[in-house]
Amino acid sequence: MFSTQYQLFPKATQVIMEEKEGLEEDSEQCIDCSPISDSGPRVLKMLEKWVPKASHYFDKEHYFYAGHQITIQESIENFGAIVWPGALALCQYLESDQQEINLKDKKVIELGAGTGLVSIVASILGAFVTATDLPEVLENLEFNITKNTRGMNIHKPEVRKLSWGENLSRDFPKSTHRYDFIVATDVVYHHTALDLLLATIDYLCQPGTTLIWANKFRFSTDYDFLDRLSNIFNITQLAEFPDSNVKLFKGTVREN
16 A cells, blocks of 8 residues: 655656546456466456445445455545555455465564555454554554454554654664564555665565565556565565556565
């Protein structure tokens, strides 16, 4: 989901609002799990996980993942408080491919958590989750996570401020903050914070850490970031969703 680390450029704003309006039309009710090749990524179609439900609020959407209905409060005033295609793709993958990505009792940190949908699903699947974003997003993020995990027999998720590239060693010292998974969705788009994002991922990834990144590829900068990421990490494409242009990758730290 989109982090609000920096303002979008006008072109990105226009494209993003158009894709949000057309998201439901592009969703499919079927799934094709056929791989491109024996070693290639799986080709998937986005399942419609939105649950139609009468609501007095226009800013709430209802989803169904991992056996639970999840109610997400959005805000059109903040790009970081809207559910984007990468989040839906990753939630679907985490739910259906638990043998590939087993989150039970694993420590997970989400970058640019936004509405918290991915963090909520990861928590339901048994992970110790730390959901992070900028201060202006945290109130809504905390509300969604608390509302959807309260009273459940799961590890209680943590919500924390994290500005990419800032105070990492102070706020997330490596000696005490080791993560099994770093997850991020739609954090790469046409903005100026890609260097800081890459530095943050590089800092948080230690031996044994796996990066899971889902992104709708919209601009050339998305592919440029993938190239830069591949220079640092061993990158494998796990899946792609051609109907929504979302690609899902796994990355691990390269051994020296």
